[in-house]
Amino acid sequence: MKTRKLAEMEVSALGLGCMGMSEFYGPSDDAESLRTLARAADEGVTLFDTADTYGCGHNEELLGRFLRGRHGTVRIATKFGLVRTPGSYARRIDNSPAYIRAxxxxxxxxxxxxxxxxxxxxxxxxxxxxxQTIGTLARLVEQGKVRAIGLCEVAPATLRRAAAIHPIAAVQSEYSxxxxxxEGGVLQACRDLGTAFCAYSPLGRGFLTGSxxxxSLAPGDFRSFNPRFTGPHARANAGLADAVRALAVTKGCTPAQLALAWLLARGAHVLPIPGTRRPDRLLENLGALAVRLDAADLAAIDAAFPPGIASGERYSPEGMKGLNA
Structure with a gap:
């Protein structure tokens, strides 16, 4: 397994996003998810990403079951701040010190x-x-409850302000x-500050794989009301999956592997965290580590996927809360 730096930790170059094991992508099976988690660890994956809001606690509990007997061998990233009622997509943001501690x-x-x-x-x-927010997190570090601090979906100026208060180990934002x-500035700010950049939804929530x-999205799949997957936006974006497939053919890899290899080539501080519930998809994703993209490959990919090419917003209005803060 290739590795990259995240603060003082060395982690696998590809992490595993665990959100879909609990909700948002239709029905899931805990037994299969646990098999996938175990296979990931066996293959050398050491960075596992979750949040308290995923399944309203279920995802962390699932990771807790997986972690029994594995303490110290893997790294767990989790999150706070999005407060939801079980079964509802609506959310509010809470960064109050009392809430962070609880x-x-x-x-x-x-x-x-x-x-x-x-x-x-x-x-x-x-x-x-x-x-106040960073100060509260810094105290959790001092107390030994947290090893490193991260921020999600922040603007470059916000990251620089936060880093002046306490080192920020990682920024997590959607990137694909x-x-x-x-690329509008936060990647460079991370590079300047020695902050890792963890790319979530690196496969465009599955869209870029062509699968x-x-x-016919399953009941409960939030993509059924995500703008890029619905109506005229879905039709406008259909050609993007075809473009990834065509480029992948030239490299002898799958579309998922090409999309992940492109991200890995964006910089040594970039850590993609593709999510999956299935061991076979996990192994396919890990195959991206063997894909080599030269300057001509990267130029062809950039020409096919210029910034702003996707039709539609990343989220519904509810999901857009707090982006680029």
């Missing part, structure tokens, strides 16, 4: 660990002073061939 204790309990390796603010509340927003039928 959320941290709850995550520690569900995960069954004494220290969270990487604790992200899932979204920042513009009404909450940044100094059809979502190149981080998603937007007309």
């Amino acid at each position: 959320a941290c204790e709850a995550s520690l309990r569900r995960l069954g660990v004494e220290t969270i390796d990487l604790y992200y603010a899932h979204r920042l509340d513009p009404a909450a002073p940044l100094e 061939l059809w979502t190149r927003d981080p 998603v039928d937007t007309a």
Whole structure:
């Protein structure tokens, strides 16, 4: 397994996003998810990403079951700040010190660990002073409850302000061939600060693999109301999956492997965290580590996927809360 740096930790170059094991992508099976988690660890994956809001605690509990007997061999990243009612997509952002402390204790309990390796603010509340939020997280580090601090979906200036208060180990934002927003400044800010960049939804929520039928998404699949997967946007984006497939053919790899290899080539500080519930998809994704892209390959990919090529917003209005904070 190839590795990359995340603060003082060395982690696998590809992590595993665990959200879909609990909700948002239709029905899931805990037994299969646990098999996938175990296979990932066996293959050398050491960075596992979750959040307290995924399944309203279920995802952390699932990771807690997986972690029994594996303490110290893997790194767990989790998040706080998005508050939801079970079964509802609606959310509010809470960065209050009392909430952060309570959320941290709850995550520690569900995960069954004494220290969270990487604790992200899932979204920042513009009404909450940044100094207060980062200061509260810094105290959790001092208390040994958190090893490193991260931020999600922040603007470059916000990252630089936060880093002046306490080192920020990682920024997590959506980044893929059809979502190149981080190239607007936050990738460079991460590079300047020595901050890792964890790319979520690196396969465009499955769209870029060509395996998603937007007309027959399962009940409970949030893509059924995601703008890029519906109506005229879905039709406009259909050619993007074809373009990835065509490029992948030239490299003798799958579309997923090409999309992940492109991200890995964006910089040594970029850590994609593709999500899957299936061992076969996991192994396919890990195959991206063997794909080599030269300058001509990267130029061809950039020409096919210029920034802004995707039709539609990344989320519904509810999901857009707190982006680019």
